[in-house]
Amino acid sequence: MTTTPVETVTTGPIEGSVKHYQEVDGLRIPVRRINMTNGEHFDVYDTSGPYTDDTATIDVETGLPKLRADWGRPEVAGPPTQLAWARQGIITPEMRFIAAREGVAPELVRDEVAIGRAVIPANHNHPELEPTIIGKKFLVKINANIGNSAVSSSIAEEVEKMVWATRWGADTIMDLSTGKNIHETREWIMRNSPVPVGTVPIYQALEKVNGDPTALTWEIYRDTVIEQCEQGVDYMTVHAGVLLRYVPLTAKRVTGIVSRGGSIMAAWCLAHHQESFLYTNFAELCEILAKYDVTFSLGDGLRPGSIADANDEAQFAELRTLGELTKIAKSHGVQVMIEGPGHVPMHKIVENVRLEEELCEEAPFYTLGPLATDIAPAYDHITSAIGAAIIAQAGTAMLCYVTPKEHLGLPNRDDVKVGVITYKIAAHAADLAKAHPHAQDRDNELSKARFEFRWHDQFALALDPDTAREYHDETLPAEPAKSAHFCSMCGPKFCSMRISADVRDFAQQNGLETQEDIDRMIAAGMAEKSAEFADAGNKVYLPIVS
């Protein structure tokens, strides 16, 4: 690593929690442990790596400890990939780690990887990685894009963005740098990233030809891929489905081609009037990726960039080609996921998943939103969270976040956080809708804390404890308000939670446990019980904080 200074990264636990490791079968599984004021604790899936561990020494110059360095690799014939091993019935340490993390059986992990319905992006050269799985039978994952552009940002900022994004829950990050120092920026990110890192190699290849897409060659591209494989990149977006004959299909679109990689390849194909070199050299590319166990993320270079262009012929023609390429990649033992849109109105979202599953053998779908409307620039984290939640419910395995700056500029640190939290919401909403085992536990814990006016616990269980506390404190900053039986929204007299806690106490004190008890009470018309409640009711309104 060079001496480019990374001034500082964010360390220390998220408020209300500590880093904890569950010892499972010789592996240490990181969790965020929330110690609640009622003496209980609640453990949360944790993507943040050692940065939130108060006992860890963080030195970005050295990089993270090489967790997987001594995990070994199965010594069997065939490509050295999780896919090949899974097919041979082998459960790798990565699979065991993931099974413990997700709370599922290791066999489920192996089976899903073996049939290609899940991927474990884990380059041999990224030993710092805490492995994660992307597949529809598992928790929905989210990706955060970082990376500088020619106009903005520095290496230090990008490393901090990676730490910051994983702190708030990004399961993978993509380094989309397009400006200067691409290689060096990536090196810093790789050595310090506890999550899988994805890239789009064509961006760096384009820099090598001074930004002229028509000057690209297979050789330049191939060498760039090898360079990135060597560094440890875990998955790569390859727009090999943008074929020459599809390009004119975009001419009548409202927003043409909106994928950077897609537009670069379209320009190359048109200029040379040749088929894409990514397509014609795909088998060789597979051999390279297999060697390192780098996962394909087959890019949707012709994804729709507006509601008007959703689900059109260009988009689905490319998807059919991605299906073809999926089979080729898997025949080389390379893991594959498929990228998806984009901008899609709600009623056209599910069709995308069904078609992807049909054409691409249920390879994990990885979508960008989609945005459910075009009319809200500055709020596209929200327009896209709507689409993302719906597409994840339908089976999408990973969601690429969108920040408030989408379409307008490069996201800063705050934007990254808002994007990540928003996408954790979409992913979790889908986990609930898919009835993922235990997904609802956190909702239940938080709602119980809310009902019992344990404000500190409510904040700690939230996706973003800092902002929840800050909003509460705007009107009621004093510490006693943290156990007060109301907030400033309704004030003390009108707190429904408080009144309804009294209703529950009344029911419990009177043995109203079953429907029969309730019927009995109704039938009996217990006047004296009512009087008791009226007494309790008077008590309700005594000010607790005054």
Add this chain to the structure above:
Amino acid sequence: MTTTPVETVTTGPIEGSVKHYQEVDGLRIPVRRINMTNGEHFDVYDTSGPYTDDTATIDVETGLPKLRADWGRPEVAGPPTQLAWARQGIITPEMRFIAAREGVAPELVRDEVAIGRAVIPANHNHPELEPTIIGKKFLVKINANIGNSAVSSSIAEEVEKMVWATRWGADTIMDLSTGKNIHETREWIMRNSPVPVGTVPIYQALEKVNGDPTALTWEIYRDTVIEQCEQGVDYMTVHAGVLLRYVPLTAKRVTGIVSRGGSIMAAWCLAHHQESFLYTNFAELCEILAKYDVTFSLGDGLRPGSIADANDEAQFAELRTLGELTKIAKSHGVQVMIEGPGHVPMHKIVENVRLEEELCEEAPFYTLGPLATDIAPAYDHITSAIGAAIIAQAGTAMLCYVTPKEHLGLPNRDDVKVGVITYKIAAHAADLAKAHPHAQDRDNELSKARFEFRWHDQFALALDPDTAREYHDETLPAEPAKSAHFCSMCGPKFCSMRISADVRDFAQQNGLETQEDIDRMIAAGMAEKSAEFADAGNKVYLPIVS
């Protein structure tokens, strides 16, 4: 009106637009006209009233002009309500105004009101109102709650919140004040509101008995309702479906009763061991509301307050009773809508709409979100926008907004704006998904502006032009960047929109208009055309701003 000072309200048009009136059949229909830099204009549905009209004189002491004062009322037998008139085949000025606003036939408005599938909340005593319709065949509407609580806020702030909320697109507002000066606050709001105003009369009734729900009586409640009818309130939430026998059904819930009105009535029923006075006096209530043409919003006092409690027996028992009450209200000629949840995971949302439609004769459904997860306090505008978009797609007619402060405190002016914009997104996403005529026009206009790098037009067409511009200007503040063919997200070399505009130009210059043209080009392998594009491609990367 008293002399309580309302210091200032926000006036003047939204950036990039002017107030315009379409003259239709003797009525002046307000629109927000966006004059674009390409010489065209685009008109947007406008809820903001005279405040955004540069030529209007705004004096909150006097109140708004009484637009409907000389519209007259049909002189026919029966209750003087839009429902009764519609049933008699009469198209009122309110219906004509709405038809022009929505771009539909007046007959559709009348028919939908006549069968009770749409409502026009328009109290005779609110002549300042620009009428709006709430029903699933029309644009999805949104409501913004305002109102002070005992802990926070002043009258001046609440009037400004109303002006502010309607500026950004609130179709109705609810005044939920619970603190001091409830009557006076409401008077200021009524006289200055261009949109329907809703209330929950039980809040004021409770203040009259010093906050003790067990001290409430039918007489106090009735007099409060009359007082509010006289002031011009357009619709009222009445929790008449919280029956004594349902209250114990909530005892086992994770979050009990979370509706303020619901918890008040539950406490009253338990304390007196009597059936709710709202239920037993419902017919008399109908007669009062009919006189003023106030619309019922039958409250869901037992709505779920957590994912765990969604779609439970308590919730649906109450909904069945609301169905009963709907029939009674309509038999009195009173318009009715039905309130809905709350907190519901995505897979349980649609059932709410189907059941409501079945039980309540398709009376317009008016839901609070629902929140699709409990785990994100401080982001519940987003958790609920996901649920809101889905429930609106399924047929919900109006969405009650949720702000980032939900569960944490009273929203301020910024929170109100974020809540409104977020809900405009959810409502519009649903309009698209329901294929509402012309809903996609705005998406198409904005996307065209985006593709053509008309940044000013893109901002002006956005739901929130100010924030879109601000985000853009953070990295590229200079005026030339407003016509630059890139933004700081990707920088000049990597702008896919720019490359793809070249692809389109190439296709057009080469007569690639139809699929046959495209096939011909593929077949021909036009080398010279490719060379042309390569030339064009070189041009692409000339810096426009340097």
